[in-house]
Amino acid sequence: MTAFALDQPFDGPGPRRSFIRTAVDAIPPSGLLVLSIFSVQLGAGLAKQLFATLPPSAVVFMRIAAGALILGLVARPKLKGMTWRDGLAVLAFGATLGLMNLSFYESIARLPIGIAVAIEFLGPLGVALAASRRRLDLLWVGLALTGMLLLAPWGEAATVSWLGIAFALGAGVLWAAYILLSASVGQRFSGTSGLSMAMIVSLVVVAPVGVTTGGVDLLQPEIILIGLGVGLLSSVIPYSLELEALRRMPKHVFGILMSLEPAVAALVGVVVLGELLGVLQWAAIMCIVAASLGATRFSRT
Secondary structure, three states, rough: OOOOOOOOOOOOHHHHHHHHHHHHHOOOOOHHHHHHHHHHHHOOOOOOOOOOOOOHHHHHHHHHHHHHHHHHHHHOOOOOOOHHHHHHHHHHHHHHHHHHOOOOHHHHOOOOHHHHHHOOOOHHHHHHHOOOOOOOHHHHHHHHHHHHHEEEOOOOOOOOOOOOOOHHHHHHHHHHHHHHHHHHHHHOOOOOOHHHHHHHHHHHHHHHHHHHHHHHHHHHHHHHHHHHHHHHHHHHHHHHHHHHHHHHOOOOHHHHHHOOOOHHHHHHHHHHHHOOOOOHHHHHHHHHHHHHHHHHHHOOO
């Protein structure tokens, strides 16, 4: 499968391209999206296992470096004809992307992945609800707030880190900004050129803290290989699958399936990392999933 842009021309031999195209077309778009969601969360699980060797900021640097390298080779940045407003949009988009990843990785260093993703998901949910004026949407807001209250560090969740929650909320706010900025960048640049430049900007943003905290450990061959794996699972593969899924399914169906991501994250946390959650924590995640499903399903746009 070609990286990032499955709908763009493949430069390799014709038979190979035909085989890739046939293999991808054989999978229904819903299946591609589910694979994408699992890929992202498996990448997060693999990254979290690296925290025993490297701090989260260093792992973020490796992930973004791998994504920027691969995407830069596939979709080379196109600077010709770019205005200063285009440049500002890319700079804002790239900085948001880098800070969002830093906040998320700091959150999963302190929280189970399922809880961190559920809290982070409040960001895009807020974007979905922000422009709505329907009474029905109060139900989704109520469900999201209920989920957040159930995840707060009291009772069954007393051991949950407040700092981890703060980082997850920060990642959610940055995710909301990422959604809005990605729309602007998408209108200004064709294909993945804008994203390619934004990845380079995000690499510049996270490099100082990532290199400083990682130090010489970043040069270990096995760490480099794992970092490439994290980059592939967390960025390259899911972006490719999502792009293909969006090409073949309505956007509201795409949004509904993406709403399952917190539940998938919790499942991956249990299976891959042994992060067992309590009843209230599972209930909280289901509340946030239900809020996202409802907001997406009954959205007017």
